[in-house]
Amino acid sequence: MAKYEACIMGLLMALEHQAKRLKVYGDSALVIYQLREEWGTQDVKLIPYHDHAQEIMGAFDAISFHDVPREENQMADVLATLSTTIQVNEGQEITIRVQQQSRVAYCQYLGQDTTEINPEPWYFDIKRYLEKGEFPKGASENNKRMLRRLAIGYLLSGTTLYKRNANMMLLQCVDQQEAEQIIEEVHEGTFGTHANGHALAHKILRAGYY
Structure with a gap:
């Protein structure tokens, strides 16, 4: 359920920023393939989350879901770790700058x-x-x-x-x-x-x- 909740929050944030075309990347194969309708949703606890996500998806002109192996989803892990170390008030926006080294x-x-x-x-x-x-x-x-x-x-x-x-x-x-x-x-x-x-x-x- 936590993966679905995270996905739904991401979709809502994209709508708030008036996004019309969206590519969603995630390391939960269950959520990704269920929202792509390639897997069925058998767990009764997940059905409400799945249906709610589908409703939100209808607000986009185009949306696609892509599965990313967890070991390759490093940026998401970094952001998740960062979110636990700083406190952001409701409605407050912060800028995160990412610098990439040219050499290892x-x-x-x-x-x-x-x-x-x-x-x-x-x-x-x-x-x-x-x-x-x-x-x-x-x-x-x-x-x-x-x-x-x-x-x-x-x-x-x-x-x-x-x-x-x-x-x-x-x-x-x-x-x-x-x-x-x-x-x-x-x-x-x-x-x-x-x-x-x-x-x-x-x-x-x-x-x-x-």
């Missing part, structure tokens, strides 16, 4: 010029603990305990450190220089088509790097 965040981060560069890789303490059983100088008992727990998820084979993922697959840990090269190769297409955002991260993990 990973490349931008690695390309930043930092004044202090740690010569050791991010996994140095983990590797040293697995290799020699040593802790960082000045580490507290709490830090030592956390490092021991963290090291459980890693495997040292020779001089190479691996991260165990949820499927027990071993991912090779890489330093900043290696990461820059891998990101460039994956993004430019060595491992297939161009990628960005989460897709880029997933491709790197599938290639066996961490």
Whole structure:
């Protein structure tokens, strides 16, 4: 019912803005296909919502419904999260500006010029603990305990450190220089088509790097 309510509210808002032609995108296949009359509405609780939505749809000159997989409906998730963090009074209108990066965040981060560069890789303490059983100088008992727990998820084979993922697959840990090269190769297409955002991260993990 919540999905129907959200859809109906969206339709009413479109009417308030005098929209005549509308494309509706949603990640609820049930609502989308029922309003497209491709699926029947068997649940008696949903019938009133379905009928009300159909009445509102009649006010548009043209309207179409499109199913979007939930993992691709990121903007809706962002807006839903945003709506829970700010308070808007009834009748108040706010403007939301969306800025899109021209480069993926990973490349931008690695390309930043930092004044202090740690010569050791991010996994140095983990590797040293697995290799020699040593802790960082000045580490507290709490830090030592956390490092021991963290090291459980890693495997040292020779001089190479691996991260165990949820499927027990071993991912090779890489330093900043290696990461820059891998990101460039994956993004430019060595491992297939161009990628960005989460897709880029997933491709790197599938290639066996961490």
